[in-house]
Amino acid sequence: MMKKTGIIFFPAFDWAISATHPEREERLLYTRDQMFEEGILDLPEIEEFSPRLASEHDICRVHFCVPSVSDQVLEAHRIAAGAAMHLGDKIIAKQIKNGFALVRPPGHHAMRVVHGNRGFCNINNEAVLVEYLRRTYGVKKIAIVDTDVHHGDGTQDIFYHDPDVLFISFHQDGRTIYPGTGFTYELGGPGAYASTINIPLPPGVTDAGLHYVMDHLISPILADFQPDFVVNSAGQDNHFTDPLGQMRITAQGYARLTEKLKPDLAVLEGGYAIETALPYVNLAILLALAGKDYSSVLEPEYNPDRFKENPKVTSEIHRVVGELQEIWANRHKADKFALANGAKYYQRTKPIYYDTQFIEEKQIEKVRVCAQCPGYITIDSQAYHPDGKRYHVLAITIPIQACKYCQEEGWDAYEQYKHDYRFNYVYLQDKSTDTFMMYRREERQEFRSDG
Amino acid sequence: MFIGIDVGGTCTDAVLLDGGAVRATAKVETQEDLLISLGDALDNLLKGIPGEKIQRVVFSTTIVTNLIAEKKYDPVGVLLLPGPGRTFMEFRQQDDVFFLTGAIDYRGREIIPLEEAELAKALRWLEDKGYQRVAVIGKFSTRNNAHELRVAQYIKQHHPEWQVEMGHRAGGRLNFPRRITNTVLTCATRDKYHYFANAVRDAMARRDISADVFILKADGGTLPLTVSEQVPVETIFSGPAASTLGVQALTPAGETSLVVDIGGTTTDLALILSGQPLLASRGAKIGDRFTQVRALAVHSVPVGGDSVVERVGKEIIIYSERVGHAYCLGGPLPTPTDALRVMGMTQIGDEDRAREAMVRLGAPVGMGPMEVAHTIVGLVINTVVTEIEQMFVEWEQEPAYRVWEVLQKKKLRPQNVVGVGGGAAGFVPQIAARLGCTPILPPYAPVANAIGAAVARPTLQVNLLADTERQIFIVEEEGYQGKLSGKLDEIGAVELAKSWLMKRAEKMNLLEYVQEIEITNRDVFNIVRDWRTTGRLYHISVQTPRGILGHIGSGGRLMK
């Protein structure tokens, strides 16, 4: 029997950040109209599924929600993440050949610690999926390719120290667009060097330029990495009509990209040209996933003569690709301990800004540089929430590949920090046992959840 | 007194209801000419009762279904305006298609104008091919019918005698390929259906029946016969609706029941959820074509009382086809009915012949007739139960597009398994036991379908879309597209939808059925451009309550 492309369409017609916010009820309305009118859900190559809810534990496997999951995560978020998980199940069970979670709200700006909404995201749908797949099915190597115009800084943050999750993001150069990060030198922590690849591109990239990046950089890297599962963070704001980005990609360009990338699962991220881009780009991506002819999916505004790439843009693309090709080719020469300057712990201090809610988070992230495993991580994070309350939390995450020593030391640290008066909350995430702990110091209450 | 008639593939069933009581029933064999069966059934029912006493006649007909299945409909030339999107080249294999330039978008804006020069070419193509029936369908024509109207008008101008159907009239919902099917089939069957409707009126007149005549639809609603002539496709697939409504009338109100209708070659499964038959989320499928016809969610299992049973090696296998009657009724091969006869679970047919059928299957491998019979019945029950489980999984997978829809989803489990149809008594108690439900075999189960037709009532829907930025509104069911005058808020949009429902009722002469109006959907979308709200989109759905005219008897519960 021919295997189908699975789709979960969840437009959340009853959920918005605010009435006039880009992330509002209307966002996927015209996409729905176009998909329904095309009769695409009747195609024998496509099967529609209904979403389910990600559990609190599924979210705790990835995030530290401050103070707790229910304070940061609404049902809409759990449905969007649950949709990705549900399709993941179907793909692993080989019931479908690939999938498209055409859902909102998006997730790729949500980082490991969640104090609020960042870049329209609360929880990271792809990360929840990845940790679920690793935990439930033992999937080893996963690649996430972020094709949104914005840097997928949340996804990068979550997998920055994980050598088994390759994160590749191309995006408009951070000097010209939110969130202002995603430069070529952000390559992952010492234990996961070159498992983060950022491809900052100048404004004005056309289909031709994008496919140069695809053919000369992304495809070869994926071929070397040999992932067991490929997730596409399928943002559509590189479209030539998008109000937030300044790129010039077309529906045809996105469809061909999908065809080359062959993701197991595509998850919708951004894209706010809700009339001029989304109905066409979503349709083209879905047709490409299902192996159907998409050659007639042309935007009304599309005029091929207007899509000549500026030579300066082209040469900048070539320069960036060249730089990253070299980094990738020499990645094995990088030594973990040398990258950490010989220190036992590798430390980053990160100011994190939550644009939607004007929250400023101060974070210190410390990773143990370990010869046996990626090392456990402690995060000291503080922020004032919109309600005026100040939260200072300490979170420990033990990686799924943790060695015995890192696991024990992680738990010891948790026990110690429980008595540290500086922190209101202490959390521990042990991915090697799928355990989540939370301690409210003032109330002396401890919660535990096991997968 | 009400009459209900269900014209099925093999049998035509009829009942005469007087208040909540069954006055008469009739069962005749369905003839090649449906009108003969209809006449026979009426005569059987009316014996001695004057035709004037009849207040209402509802029947379900398979005429359009048969026309389509046997491809006996008239050839149609198809003009498509697909615009950007899917290529739709596969439609060339089904229909004779001519593609035209021109496109409308999802909000009804013209994005590519018509090319007038192409119209002459299209016309010549139709003339050369000898078509006199033409279907014109544009993508998003339900949001703006200007292109379809222009093309149809051009053809009518040159050939006023041709029959031209337009997509926005034949299929008002979103789904271009299904709209194509609706339009082509409407065009192809309209004449033959009209002939049939005239003959029905004639048959009624000859029996002095002057009552209103209605046709049952696949969603369990009814249409006045004259109205159905505009939309003959709406009459397909009404058989399962008939038996489901019958069960609804024969069981207590408000319960959740699984309806198991075991026929000759198929078993139809339907669900009555808290007293209301469950609607399918997508339109009915006829042959290999998807339509926009609203239907109940029915699953067909290809097994029934007349299915052929064979032995392959040591294994007993039930095939999906029917070769003739059961062996005990003089048929050529063993069937599940023979097994039931041997087990004493039915009194149909000759017991010795039934036993002979079982012996024929079992003797070569040393199985006794009773053992064979048990095996066959077990197989049938397994097949049906497996399908029921699968069906519940599918219903749980029905898409949900709103947060509240996902949250309110719960596991569906029936209280009752209600059996109707010939094989019900033999199989339903065991099916119910497997599912942990109460088996019910209602009185009049063999004519439950005709009872369903008799108690069915007209249902009217209106889906209204209003766009205050563009100052337009659309009534999907009417294919109407109008201009808004002045401001419109949500309450105004609901009122507008209701007023169109009343208009529709009046036009169909159904005002007496519109005592209350339900709002089944009200979505409001802010149209925001550059962070400013520039308008609102209202999607409002209203309908008359679904349901039946009344319950029969005690809403019977014979078996506990």
Ligand SMILES: [Zn+2]
């Ligand atoms: Zn990106």
Ligand SMILES: [Zn+2]
């Ligand atoms: Zn974005």
Ligand SMILES: [Zn+2]
């Ligand atoms: Zn370690």
